[in-house]
Amino acid sequence: MTSAAHSASALRPSPLADLDTAALREAHSAFARAYDDLKAAGLKLDLTRGKPSAEQLDLSDDLLHLPDGRYRDAAGTDLRNYGGPTGLAELRAIFADALRVPVGQLLALGNSSLTLMHDTIAFALLHGVPGGELPWSSRPISFLAPVPGYDRHFTIAERFGIRLIPVPSDDNGPDIEAVASLLETDDSIRGMFCVPVYSNPTGAVYSEEVVRALVSLPAADDFRLIWDNAYAVHHLSDERPEPIDVLALAAEAGNPDRPLVFASTSKVTYPGAGVAFFGASPANVEWMLHNLSAQSIGPDKLNQLRHVELLRDADGLAAHMEKHRAILEPKFAAVDAAFRERLAPWGGGTWTAPSGGYFVSLDVLDGAAKRAVQLAKEAGIAVTPAGATFPYGDDPRDANIRIAPTFPPLDELTTALDGLCTAILLAEAETLLSARD
Amino acid sequence: MTSAAHSASALRPSPLADLDTAALREAHSAFARAYDDLKAAGLKLDLTRGKPSAEQLDLSDDLLHLPDGRYRDAAGTDLRNYGGPTGLAELRAIFADALRVPVGQLLALGNSSLTLMHDTIAFALLHGVPGGELPWSSRPISFLAPVPGYDRHFTIAERFGIRLIPVPSDDNGPDIEAVASLLETDDSIRGMFCVPVYSNPTGAVYSEEVVRALVSLPAADDFRLIWDNAYAVHHLSDERPEPIDVLALAAEAGNPDRPLVFASTSKVTYPGAGVAFFGASPANVEWMLHNLSAQSIGPDKLNQLRHVELLRDADGLAAHMEKHRAILEPKFAAVDAAFRERLAPWGGGTWTAPSGGYFVSLDVLDGAAKRAVQLAKEAGIAVTPAGATFPYGDDPRDANIRIAPTFPPLDELTTALDGLCTAILLAEAETLLSARD
Numbered sequence: 001m002t003s004a005a006h007s008a009s010a011l012r013p014s015p016l017a018d019l020d021t022a023a024l025r026e027a028h029s030a031f032a033r034a035y036d037d038l039k040a041a042g043l044k045l046d047l048t049r050g051k052p053s054a055e056q057l058d059l060s061d062d063l064l065h066l067p068d069g070r071y072r073d074a075a076g077t078d079l080r081n082y083g084g085p086t087g088l089a090e091l092r093a094i095f096a097d098a099l100r101v102p103v104g105q106l107l108a109l110g111n112s113s114l115t116l117m118h119d120t121i122a123f124a125l126l127h128g129v130p131g132g133e134l135p136w137s138s139r140p141i142s143f144l145a146p147v148p149g150y151d152r153h154f155t156i157a158e159r160f161g162i163r164l165i166p167v168p169s170d171d172n173g174p175d176i177e178a179v180a181s182l183l184e185t186d187d188s189i190r191g192m193f194c195v196p197v198y199s200n201p202t203g204a205v206y207s208e209e210v211v212r213a214l215v216s217l218p219a220a221d222d223f224r225l226i227w228d229n230a231y232a233v234h235h236l237s238d239e240r241p242e243p244i245d246v247l248a249l250a251a252e253a254g255n256p257d258r259p260l261v262f263a264s265t266s267k268v269t270y271p272g273a274g275v276a277f278f279g280a281s282p283a284n285v286e287w288m289l290h291n292l293s294a295q296s297i298g299p300d301k302l303n304q305l306r307h308v309e310l311l312r313d314a315d316g317l318a319a320h321m322e323k324h325r326a327i328l329e330p331k332f333a334a335v336d337a338a339f340r341e342r343l344a345p346w347g348g349g350t351w352t353a354p355s356g357g358y359f360v361s362l363d364v365l366d367g368a369a370k371r372a373v374q375l376a377k378e379a380g381i382a383v384t385p386a387g388a389t390f391p392y393g394d395d396p397r398d399a400n401i402r403i404a405p406t407f408p409p410l411d412e413l414t415t416a417l418d419g420l421c422t423a424i425l426l427a428e429a430e431t432l433l434s435a436r437d
Numbered sequence: 438m439t440s441a442a443h444s445a446s447a448l449r450p451s452p453l454a455d456l457d458t459a460a461l462r463e464a465h466s467a468f469a470r471a472y473d474d475l476k477a478a479g480l481k482l483d484l485t486r487g488k489p490s491a492e493q494l495d496l497s498d499d500l501l502h503l504p505d506g507r508y509r510d511a512a513g514t515d516l517r518n519y520g521g522p523t524g525l526a527e528l529r530a531i532f533a534d535a536l537r538v539p540v541g542q543l544l545a546l547g548n549s550s551l552t553l554m555h556d557t558i559a560f561a562l563l564h565g566v567p568g569g570e571l572p573w574s575s576r577p578i579s580f581l582a583p584v585p586g587y588d589r590h591f592t593i594a595e596r597f598g599i600r601l602i603p604v605p606s607d608d609n610g611p612d613i614e615a616v617a618s619l620l621e622t623d624d625s626i627r628g629m630f631c632v633p634v635y636s637n638p639t640g641a642v643y644s645e646e647v648v649r650a651l652v653s654l655p656a657a658d659d660f661r662l663i664w665d666n667a668y669a670v671h672h673l674s675d676e677r678p679e680p681i682d683v684l685a686l687a688a689e690a691g692n693p694d695r696p697l698v699f700a701s702t703s704k705v706t707y708p709g710a711g712v713a714f715f716g717a718s719p720a721n722v723e724w725m726l727h728n729l730s731a732q733s734i735g736p737d738k739l740n741q742l743r744h745v746e747l748l749r750d751a752d753g754l755a756a757h758m759e760k761h762r763a764i765l766e767p768k769f770a771a772v773d774a775a776f777r778e779r780l781a782p783w784g785g786g787t788w789t790a791p792s793g794g795y796f797v798s799l800d801v802l803d804g805a806a807k808r809a810v811q812l813a814k815e816a817g818i819a820v821t822p823a824g825a826t827f828p829y830g831d832d833p834r835d836a837n838i839r840i841a842p843t844f845p846p847l848d849e850l851t852t853a854l855d856g857l858c859t860a861i862l863l864a865e866a867e868t869l870l871s872a873r874d
Contacts, residue, residue: 049519057508057517064508064739069501071494080494082486082708110547111737118732122559126574126597137563137574152734159731160563271519273739294596295555297589300548300740302501302710 015347016428017365021436027346028429035375035426038419043380045416050200050358051407052267052324059323060269066306079301085289088304091275097314098233099263100245101279107288109299113264113276117226118156120260120278121191123291124224125160130257130283132222136190143226144182144192146174148361148389148400150200153193153228157391163188164391169199173206176213183219191224197241198231201361201389201402203354205241208249215250215258225259231357232263233321236329239355247281256281265307267358268320275299275307331405334414335360342421348428351403360403361389365428367435369398372420372427381419452784453865454802458873464783465866472812472863475856480817482853487637487795488844489704489761496760497706503743516738522726525741528712534751535670536700537682538716544725546736550701550713554663555593557697557715558628560728561661562597567694567720569659573627580663581619581629583611585798585826585837587637590630590665594828600625601828606636610643613650620656628661634678635668638798638826638839640791642678645686652687652695662696668794669700670758673766676792684718693718702744704795705757712736712744768842771851772797779858785865788840797840798826802865804872806835809857809864818856 019027071080073088086092087108096103109116123129125137143157146169157164165182168175173196183189194214196206206214214225227246246259257280265274278288311317336353339362343349351362364372369386376383384402387393401424405413456464508517510525523529524545533540546553560566562574580594583606594601602619605612610633620626631651633643643651651662664683683696694717702711715725748754773790776799780786788799801809806823813820821839824830838861842850 051519054515057515060517061506061508064504064506065502067501069498071498071501078491078494080497080707080710082488082703084709112733115733119556122563125563126559152731155731159728266519270517270739272521272735273517273737291596294589294592296549296552298709300710300737302707303737303740 013345016425016432017347021433024429024432024436028426028433031422031426031429034422035379038379038422043415043419045380045408045412045419046382047404047408047413047416047420048382048384049407050267050404052271053327053407053409055327055409056324056406057270059320060310062310063269063273063306066309067302068309070305070309071302073301073305079305082297084298084301085292085296087275087299088301088308090308091304092277094308094311094314094317095263095277098243098317099229099261099277099279100243101247101261101277105247105279105282105285107278107285108304109276109278109292111272111274111276111300111303112266113228113230113262114152116276116278117153117228117262119295120288121156121160121162121226123288124190124222127291129222129224130287136222140188141190142186142188144174144179144189145391146194146199147391148201148395148402149193150195150228151384151388153226154391162191165189166391169202169204171204173199173204173210174214176210176217179214180217183217183223187220190220190222191226193226193228195228195230196244196246197229198234198354198357200230200357201359203352203357203359203361205355206244208244211244211246212249212253215246215255216253219258223258227259227261229261229263230267233317234267234324234358235321235356236325236332237355247279251281257284260284267324268317269307269310273303275304328406330410331413332360334410335403335405335417338414338417338421342418343424346425346428348421348425358404358406360405362401362403363399364401364424365431366397366399368424368427368431369395369401371430372424373401375423375427376420379419379423381416381423383420450782453862453869454784458870461866461869465863465870468859468863468866471859472816475859476816480852480856482817482845482849482856483819484841484845484850484853484857485819485821486844487704487841489708490764490844490846492764492846493761493843494707496757497747499747500706500710500743503746504739505746507742507746508739510738510742516742519734521735521738522729522733524712524736525738525745527745528741529714531745531748531751531754532700532714535680535754536666536698536714536716537680538684538698538714542684542719542722543714543716544722545741546713546715546729548709548711548713548737548740549703550665550667550699551589553713553715554590554665554699556732557725558593558597558599558663560725561627564728566659566661567724573659577625578627579623579625581611581616581626582828583631583636584828585638585832585839586630587632587665588821588825590663591828599628602626603828606639606641608641610636610641610647611651613647613654616651617654620654620660624657627657627659628663630663630665632665632667633681633683634666635671635791635794637667637794638796640789640794640796640798642792643681645681648681648683649686649690652683652692653690656695660695664696664698666698666700667704670754671704671761671795672758672793673762673769674792684716688718694721697721704761705754706744706747710740712741765843767847768850769797771847772840772842772854775851775854775858779855780861783862783865785858785862795841795843797842799838799840800836801838801861802868803834803836805861805864805868806832806838808867809861810838812860812864813857816856816860818853818860820857
């Protein structure tokens, strides 16, 4: 038990919002003392980004000497030279099943799916997409953004001057009624960011019903789902969602060109030194290859060969991901335990318990998130800025905090979470008190 | 001596253009017989692209097991994880001197300088550049294109709807009077493609006088030199141009932001699995990093570490390039020998004898290039399409053919060159005869 828990527990915890003002002041004083202790500890811990830990990276260290002198693919091609715009067939075969994209419609490309999403949107802005009459940039456009969501998606849109329209989401994905109504009334909408499996940051898995709706709803012919399947194989439990074949469902619905599927090995092998994938309808793949042909004479095929030799096949990939799970499961359990122990007794927050992915989404009391993150930062605990999970950094309730528990070792994580809870409780008591002034 | 040389030499070679029609017909018949023999040989040879040969690729095969278990840079950073947007300082240090870009203004990025040029132009179109009021895409724009030039440059511009204005060039680089006059009279000009050292395809090296003019001439504040220094260290002789510090000259001229320097290791180590560089003024580097920050969470730093371990330092780079030279010098000598033996006696062409780079530029008789390339192709010898060295594939004289001698083994190269000369002589005789009809 921490000092904060000790001193505050003397107050018989109950939901802060229900306390009378005197009890709230007492709680605030206790939290403030705990926070002073925390600051005095001089921590320097980081929960900001969804980075694999060193222990996870070690799992792929065969990449540091592969391909061990070899440089030919199964077809005998010398992979050291130019060419091969679609990427290695062998590597695409390993990921085709997990991503539910036929090998012939799956490209293995550079080191980042973020780059592919950015460039795909740049291509659409400058050239338009199949089914569109004009480049996207020919008029002001908007994207739908399920919230809370991924800040780097928002940054791409913001940089390109694409207006982001927040859409509420729940455990089954985005609110389909809201999506339908927006698509019906706003003809500036050209795209929508989706993280269909273990969403960043909520861990939500889109239901088949939601996916069917997204590919079926009436929308412009050049409307695209930016289907960021970043966590398709990143399970944290044995309960696994059946992969949804979004391309098949879209084709069935008569909108084969709507989804653009993105993924990468950034959190399978090495971030930065991995391989990214693009999957789509034949028309979209042809469009992508045409655009890529002006940008590149081919991806780093040797790095793709390294990945083939490391992962071998779909079973090898699944086995590799089990090793990640073994490292990550205790960290996610630690998040849940910390919030249960420290926040729950005070009604201090609600959070997700994802079955996969890299994040926990925490909602603290309205109006307290920014202050909590600031307090944590001043105590040496870096957390993703409050609001980052909303377009323009604007969380209307100022409640959401994204927790990224993967990078620190377990003991540091536990210390950081405890300190964060102290900061949150103090921020919440402050917020409630100032509302009663 | 080949059969073509034999049979034609019976005619006492003299410049085809000077022959009377009877003699020209006789020569044509001899060339046609030689060409029939050539076709009957059923060759399948390729002189199309500037690709390193397998023997050259072998020089870098240590990359196939490096970094041999290591994954930290000199500063101790774990290179397996995200981050490091500027690229490895150690690798930038190796190339800074050769490229004449201070390490602090040099970025080591992805696997392709073509990608960097494409993306830089896309950023400029969508966001504008330092010194510019508006994104380039806000109005129709043009680029200057020294000719003959590099087809992949032209493709980027053509895809983006940037009008290309050909500028004549000679052994010292682009015709500065023409550049000055165009810049003065056409305010749509936003950029210019330059290959300052061992130009593609002529091998020309820009003189210091030309470079000083390019960075000094009055031009729009958002005018940029796309300074593709692809062949800076790719020497073929001991006579080496003194590297020109284009950034310093531009700063001196009061136009520090004008040059954007690009380079890569594609023809140092492996095409596709190499590292590309971007160098520019501090303002341009900041602009680039800002744009990259929405596109990427960092380049493949492990591949950069591989390159540091392979090349070690500037001396290691120079020694490595000497090994390339040893392989390439005989191939370029073979081109010169073939044209001297087969074309010169008939006045059949003029060609460059570059001191570095990857290409020889051949001018055949006006109007004969396309036909020559077609005849070569039909005889199983693939050559870069005639016209490819001009914007829109439009060589107004139909005379220029780019020769790429690096990829085939020497014996295949010799065979291909001999066959190509046969095709050229036949095309030239045809062309002259049809003009006399």
